[in-house]
Ligand code: ADP
């Protein structure tokens with residue numbers, strides 16, 4: 001497939017108008033009827049159809065004529081809408097290399113006008129957990145617009161809200177910069193996931209810091225729920241940063257104890273295995289076994305002084321409602337249940353929630369330079385977008401990297417982020433007014 005890395009730059013105002021019209025239509029339709037798109041976009045003389053063709057060429061929309069003639073956004077289309085909005089807001093000016101890939105997210109470096117490098121996380125809820133999505137459809141049916149866009153947007157909103165609130169409370173998290181749709185922008189952590197570290201100078205200190213963080217979170221009324229070596233970053237000075245918050249819950253959650261114990265247990269196990277770390281001290285009597293002592297020393301959920309209300313206050317302030325919190329929790333729990341049941345996915349029809357094959361989607365984003373924020377020119381000439389020779393080499397490398405990462409995320413080899421292989425183990429298996437357009441951009 002030819003990579004059209006500069007697509008964003010060459011898309012015209014009309015292209016974005018139609019793309020936004022598709023997004024608006026998706027509030028009520030999984031496949032948006034072409035006529036509706038035309039009505040929402042309100043372009044003259046059948047202009048919408050020409051634009052749709054162009055969007056299709058760039059893989060920003062997917063055509064479906066199985067029930068009626070219609071379109072839906074692809075991940076890439078949704079990515080472009082979010083990126084465009086953030087670029088227009090001046091949050092960043094260029095998208096660089098991919099630095100992380102998870103089952104439910106892609107992380108890229110982005111650069112601001114003044115050259116500061118930040119991290120951009122694009123949420124991909126529903127990328128893998130199709131059955132879980134389907135099993136939750138009844139629950140979410142009252143929201144007509146329920147789909148992967150909605151879930152991914154919720155995940156981003158929640159993660160952004162948590163990152164901000166945690167940062168304000170002095171937790172070591174990336175600085176939350178901005179958020180749009182399913183995309184969050186945060187400071188770049190200059191470190192590596194702990195899982196990549198073979199040796200520590202001060203394993204005891206690092207261990208205590210990490211366990212201390214779980215405890216302090218609980219004291220603030222929160223449980224991370226995925227607090228493991230893949231979501232803990234460490235730098236050369238052994239400073240810790242925690243990342244990845246879409247699955248956090250309140251200590252008041254009915255499974256709070258279990259989630260807390262699981263986070264703590266995972267850290268104990270990892271440190272024992274990787275760093276041969278033990279909390280056993282010489283002062284203990286010889287009758288006690290190592291596990292007895294460890295049991296004693298472990299933070300206990302029931303004995304912690306847990307604050308509650310953090311979620312309600314902080315999250316409500318950021319616009320993340322309790323109902324949204326419940327929806328996303330329900331989805332995540334559904335995915336977990338799927339993963340732990342060990343069911344295979346042979347009978348899963350992913351077409352409904354997977355607009356495109358993943359590697360077709362994001363390849364175009366790699367090393368994308370956004371030179372022109374408005375992109376007024378409607379340029380249909382393919383060759384005009386071709387990367388030059390140097391870029392072509394870079395491209396091939398990025399595509400290869402991306403393929404390997406996708407293969408890993410889909411159950412193949414261990415690559416880019418070892419986190420993927422870890423997760424794999426657990427988961428077998430109306431004529432529009434400009435006001436309406438503005439609202440759509442907020443959505
Ligand atoms: P997921 O929800 O898919 O697990 P994460 O937020 O854990 O996504 O990010 C996946 C990977 O991307 C991380 O393991 C890390 O390597 C990288 N990453 C995420 N956020 C940042 C950041 N702010 N700075 C640097 N790298 C990051």
Ligand code: MG
Nearest residue numbers: 102230231244
């Ligand atoms: Mg993660």
